[in-house]
Amino acid sequence: MKKNVGIIIGIVVVVIAVIAIIFMFTNNGGSVGLDSSIQNEDNKSGNTTLDSDRVLVLYFSETGNTQKLANIISNEVGGDFRRIEPVEAYPTGDALFDYTEEEANSDARPEFKDLDINIDDYDTIFVGYPIWWYQMPMIMYTFFDEYDLSGKTIVPFNTHEGSGDSGTYSDIADLEPDADVLDGLAIRGGDMESDQTETVRNWLEDLGFYE
Numbered sequence: 001m002k003k004n005v006g007i008i009i010g011i012v013v014v015v016i017a018v019i020a021i022i023f024m025f026t027n028n029g030g031s032v033g034l035d036s037s038i039q040n041e042d043n044k045s046g047n048t049t050l051d052s053d054r055v056l057v058l059y060f061s062e063t064g065n066t067q068k069l070a071n072i073i074s075n076e077v078g079g080d081f082r083r084i085e086p087v088e089a090y091p092t093g094d095a096l097f098d099y100t101e102e103e104a105n106s107d108a109r110p111e112f113k114d115l116d117i118n119i120d121d122y123d124t125i126f127v128g129y130p131i132w133w134y135q136m137p138m139i140m141y142t143f144f145d146e147y148d149l150s151g152k153t154i155v156p157f158n159t160h161e162g163s164g165d166s167g168t169y170s171d172i173a174d175l176e177p178d179a180d181v182l183d184g185l186a187i188r189g190g191d192m193e194s195d196q197t198e199t200v201r202n203w204l205e206d207l208g209f210y211e
């Protein structure tokens with residue numbers, strides 16, 4: 001009898017854990033949706049001590065949270081602004097989970113559209129992405145494979161639903177061993193529903209980017 005109770009409790013705990021994990025990943029309470037009015041732009045002036053002629057803000061975003069964060073950062077630091085767009089659009093809804101899990105398991109390198117940049121034009125590159133399956137989306141690995149960021153300063157940022165940066169900042173340092181990777185900013189996707197400008201400014205201040 002006692003053994004049966006133990007088994008039942010075990011099953012209940014596992015079921016609750018699975019529901020919690022699914023909820024964590026799919027909690028689109030936080031998803032703001034991609035905003036088509038947020039476009040690639042060149043040479044916006046910024047409010048920091050960074051030379052905005054030599055700054056690039058680059059991001060990948062599927063459901064809009066990272067796009068919104070990237071836009072706030074871009075408004076603050078200026079420079080060129082680009083979205084990493086997959087050549088083949090990702091499936092939506094539940095299919096996205098199976099598709100991207102397979103992509104991660106097979107160590108895929110999904111292609112992205114031409115970014116229309118010359119990487120030599122930049123000294124400081126802000127790079128943003130969501131956490132997918134506890135790591136960067138595989139399309140970010142394509143980016144780091146294609147671009148040699150040696151000698152540049154990389155400033156990572158990401159959105160997530162509980163995993164923080166999930167070790168991705170040190171993954172970037174491994175992928176770009178001759179770049180200087182600064183302390184990143186990780187924000188919950190759900191928190192992008194409210195204005196995160198102050199959070200961004202505090203982070204940029206900690207990095208020493210204001211007078």
Ligand SMILES: Cc1cc2nc3c(=O)[nH]c(=O)nc-3n(C[C@H](O)[C@H](O)[C@H](O)COP(=O)(O)O)c2cc1C
Binds near residue numbers: 163
């Ligand atoms: C396929 C998939 C996998 C995810 N995996 C994780 C994860 O491992 N850890 C986590 O904290 N959040 C995970 N999330 C949540 C996203 O990181 C979060 O919703 C993020 O804000 C989405 O950014 P975006 O709107 O810019 O695409 C996942 C979301 C999706 C769609």
